Amino acid sequence: MAERRRSAFTPPRSVRLRDSDGRPAPAAESASASGERLQKVLARAGFGSRRACEAIISQGRVSVDGETVLEQGVRIDPARQVVHVDGRRLQLDGGKRTVALNKPRHVVSAMSDPEGRRDLTEFAERFPERLYHVGRLDFETEGLLLLTNDGELAHRLTHPSFDVEKTYVCRFPLTGAFPRGLLKALREGVELEDGPARADRARLVAHDGREAVVEVTLHEGRNRIVRRMFASQGHELTALVRTRIGPILLADLAPGETRELEPKELGTLMAEVGL
The missing domain is CATH 3.10.290.10 (RNA-binding S4 domain)
Known part of the structure; x- marks a missing residue:
């Protein structure tokens, strides 16, 4: 008797999940x-x-x-x-949206302001979903701010236990030589009124004898922490720009511009906070 030929067609199979003990899930x-x-x-x-x-x-x-x-x-x-x-999670929920904004100076990091100052509403209204800001930048600071309607992502990005790094470019007046101990002090920690603060990294970007530009990276999110760290060393910042949150870069986004995160970019951000 001739051997029966099997069809070359194999029907699609679904993933069969298992529980923590390795047993097939219901x-x-x-x-x-x-x-x-x-x-x-x-x-x-x-x-x-x-x-x-x-x-x-x-x-x-x-x-x-x-x-x-x-x-x-x-x-x-x-x-x-x-x-x-x-290892990067895909955001497959079509109702979720996460947006990068280059917050301009003199904009309040809130959806409304009792003093009538410019707020984030005008930027969030560009999208059909109701978006909220993740964290804050002070009134004078510009740079990268995320808007999202993904509550779990927002929670993890702002919770101190996830230690999401943020990078800032800091400009301040400085005549004469650059102080040799400034970067070391920022990295080793400075004393503030609400406790010590330390930069994970600090490097000199430019110094022309009139002003200096320093880039610092830290994972703390206390109010005005970067400005206060420099003030503790006798330097008042004239400009402060946040250029990175975790793997998300400000890049060439102009002040007031927004862009939706690309799927791979968003996946990297979600993986960073364990999603």
């Missing part, structure tokens, strides 16, 4: 067979053509709910399942 917790193909989800998230996304899957770079996926045709439910590529 069917209700697994991906739906009527969900979207994983390579289609990846393509929509900006990882190239579907063929390119199939290659990413074959290389073992994709996980769904913590389980590495190697098979093609797997279907998932983007609304309920968590997908990571190279």
Whole structure:
């Protein structure tokens, strides 16, 4: 009797999740067979053509709910399942939006101001979702500020336990030689009225004998902390710009401009805070 030939067609399989003990999860917790193909989800998230996304899957770079996926045709439910590529989470909820803003000087980091000063409303209203600011920059400070409607992301970015680094460019008047001990003092820590503060990194960017520009990186978020650190060393800042939050860069975004974070960029930010 001739051997029966098997069909070359293999129907798409769904990811079968497992609990913390390695047992198969209940069917209700697994991906739906009527969900979207994983390579289609990846393509929509900006990882190239579907063929390119199939290659990413074959290389073992994709996980769904913590389980590495190697098979093609797997279907998932983007609304309920968590997908990571190279350790970076994809934001698959189409209702979530995160935006970078270059906050101009003399804008209050709030959605309204009882004194009638310019606030963040005009920038948030550019988007259909109701966005809120993540953290604050003082009235005189400009630079990178994030707006989002992702509450969990906002919470983690502002919670001190996640130690998200922020970088600032600081300008101040300085005649004569650059003080040799300033950068060391910032790195080793200075005393403020609400406790010591220390920069993770500090470097001289420029000094022309009239003013100096110093870049500092720190993960603390106390009110006006950068200005107060320099003031403790006798230097009042004339300009302060935040240029980075975690992996997100201000780059060439002009004051008052906004841009939505790219999917890969957002994934890197989410991975930084454990999402």
